[in-house]
Amino acid sequence: MNVLLFGANGQLGSDIVRLWNDPAVTLTGVTRSHCDVTDTEAVERVIAASHPDAVVNTTAFHNLPLCETDPETCFLVNVAGGRNIAAAAARYGASIVQFSTDYVFDGEKRTPYLESDARHSLNVYGAMKIATEDVVRQANPDALIVRVSGLYGLAGSAGKGGNFVETMLRLAREGGPVRVVADQVTAPTNTAEIAEALLPVVKHGARGVIHLAAAEGTNWHDFAAAIFSIAGLQPDLQPVTTADFGGPVQRPLYSVLGSTAVPPLRHWRAGLERYMAEKHGFGT
Ligand SMILES: NC(=O)c1ccc[n+]([C@@H]2O[C@H](COP(=O)([O-])OP(=O)(O)OC[C@H]3O[C@@H](n4cnc5c(N)ncnc54)[C@H](OP(=O)(O)O)[C@@H]3O)[C@@H](O)[C@H]2O)c1
Numbered sequence: 001m002n003v004l005l006f007g008a009n010g011q012l013g014s015d016i017v018r019l020w021n022d023p024a025v026t027l028t029g030v031t032r033s034h035c036d037v038t039d040t041e042a043v044e045r046v047i048a049a050s051h052p053d054a055v056v057n058t059t060a061f062h063n064l065p066l067c068e069t070d071p072e073t074c075f076l077v078n079v080a081g082g083r084n085i086a087a088a089a090a091r092y093g094a095s096i097v098q099f100s101t102d103y104v105f106d107g108e109k110r111t112p113y114l115e116s117d118a119r120h121s122l123n124v125y126g127a128m129k130i131a132t133e134d135v136v137r138q139a140n141p142d143a144l145i146v147r148v149s150g151l152y153g154l155a156g157s158a159g160k161g162g163n164f165v166e167t168m169l170r171l172a173r174e175g176g177p178v179r180v181v182a183d184q185v186t187a188p189t190n191t192a193e194i195a196e197a198l199l200p201v202v203k204h205g206a207r208g209v210i211h212l213a214a215a216e217g218t219n220w221h222d223f224a225a226a227i228f229s230i231a232g233l234q235p236d237l238q239p240v241t242t243a244d245f246g247g248p249v250q251r252p253l254y255s256v257l258g259s260t261a262v263p264p265l266r267h268w269r270a271g272l273e274r275y276m277a278e279k280h281g282f283g284t
Contacts, residue, residue: 001203004050004094005029006037006085007058011153011163012099015195016056022199028052037081047088054202055089056097057082063159064249067125074128082132083139090140097202098136101129102149102186102213107252112217114258115209122250145209146198149257153191154279164188165275168224172235182221182239186255189214190271192278197265210261214268217256226269230276230283
């Protein structure tokens with residue numbers, strides 16, 4: 001099976017490259033320097049040249065404050081880019097695997113969101129990802145939408161300036177109080193766990209929508225506390241509310257993802273321990 005991967009140097013994309021060691025799968029990674037997904041003709045050329053059976057799109061413009069101030073770029077990369085890839089894949093007979101987000105939901109629910117739950121986003125990024133899901137499916141009926149949440153991976157996200165775990169470790173080392181929101185519950189997920197769970201799903205040719213996120217939710221304050229506990233650090237960690245924290249972006253207060261389609265990933269703490277061991281050698 002030939003798989004073409006867009007976003008190969010992102011945190012999720014690079015874990016797919018690192019962990020898909022399957023003799024039945026030939027994976028070709030594409031980075032932004034090779035092909036800008038907003039360039040319709042460049043996307044077409046790359047897909048035409050590689051004869052893929054499946055195309056995986058992990059690219060995104062997902063710096064949330066920037067999405068609020070620059071919705072045009074948010075639209076171009078996520079919606080137009082996603083459509084470019086899905087449509088070109090369809091023209092060359094390939095299926096499309098498009099990544100999406102827990103932020104397609106508004107957080108009004110208090111039990112895990114399932115694939116069948118109605119989408120209603122609170123911010124520009126989430127709205128653009130809802131549109132991405134829809135145009136991808138319109139352009140290529142052979143589509144799998146994979147919603148994930150709270151990603152952190154070894155490579156970090158260039159577009160977001162790293163990841164939450166590394167930000168917490170840096171703030172702890174800097175010595176001041178570390179203020180973290182305690183009223184937003186989600187499921188922070190190690191991208192390695194997603195990459196591994198995705199491989200059999202893609203090989204099996206799954207279609208529709210699936211949620212791949214760590215089992216159980218936690219709030220960002222308690223997630224930070226777990227990071228510091230594993231790292232043996234004791235900063236002045238202070239819980240704050242979303243209202244205290246302020247900022248231009250409205251976020252769902254609850255966005256844990258559950259699934260009726262695929263088995264749950266491991267507990268968020270297991271994914272975090274794995275990351276802390278692989279990235280920093282803690283606990284090894
Ligand atoms: N991070 C999260 O917390 C989170 C949560 C829920 C859902 N998601 C979704 O999960 C997926 C993977 O996220 P991630 O955290 O792995 O993202 P990431 O690390 O930021 O990687 C995104 C990739 O997209 C590439 N890219 C951006 N604009 C591009 C363009 N115009 N043309 C070509 N490539 C472009 C980036 O290239 P450069 O490195 O060159 O910039 C990067 O390789 C995305 O669909 C995202 O929306 C993420």
